[in-house]
Amino acid sequence: MHLLLPNLHYEVELVVALGGGGTYIATVDALQYVYGYAVGIDFTRRDLQEAAKQSGRPWDTAKGFDQSAPISSITPIVDDKHLGDRRIALSLNDEIRQDANLNQMIWSVAEIIAELSKFYELKEGDLIFTGTPSGVSNVSPGDRIHAVIDGIGEVEFDIVS
Numbered sequence: 001m002h003l004l005l006p007n008l009h010y011e012v013e014l015v016v017a018l019g020g021g022g023t024y025i026a027t028v029d030a031l032q033y034v035y036g037y038a039v040g041i042d043f044t045r046r047d048l049q050e051a052a053k054q055s056g057r058p059w060d061t062a063k064g065f066d067q068s069a070p071i072s073s074i075t076p077i078v079d080d081k082h083l084g085d086r087r088i089a090l091s092l093n094d095e096i097r098q099d100a101n102l103n104q105m106i107w108s109v110a111e112i113i114a115e116l117s118k119f120y121e122l123k124e125g126d127l128i129f130t131g132t133p134s135g136v137s138n139v140s141p142g143d144r145i146h147a148v149i150d151g152i153g154e155v156e157f158d159i160v161s
Helices: 027-033 046-055 109-116
Strands: 008-010 012-018 034-041 087-092 095-101 127-129 144-149 153-158
Touching (some): 012 087, 012 109, 027 109, 034 144, 034 153, 109 127
Antiparallel strands (some): 012 034, 012 127
């Protein structure tokens, strides 16, 4: 994966793939809009983020840039869309850096969908990154990232300059 590397940080996240959409979706109904789940890496360019913060400008370019959000294949979920206590983990060069359980998420998937639908019209095909456990850090050329969510999938790649 070719990325600009000054102070580039990784975050492993659960990604929700929507199979339907709408606005003002009730939390109790939200999971019916889920098509499936994937493992995602949310990269952040901390150099751009810090410069934007210091100048009082938005820092969306630090989060949204080419190749900033690779994901695994989407695993369709037909029956139980509740995630239970699945493990989410990221290893950097075979050393575990992030390791948590999805039941530790601050907001449930249903709550995230309901909240976002208050501000945006959600549509079929939308992908929602849901947040990351502790252990975020930077990468360097030659590093290997491996991320997994039990029962959902995994993504693995090398960082090249």
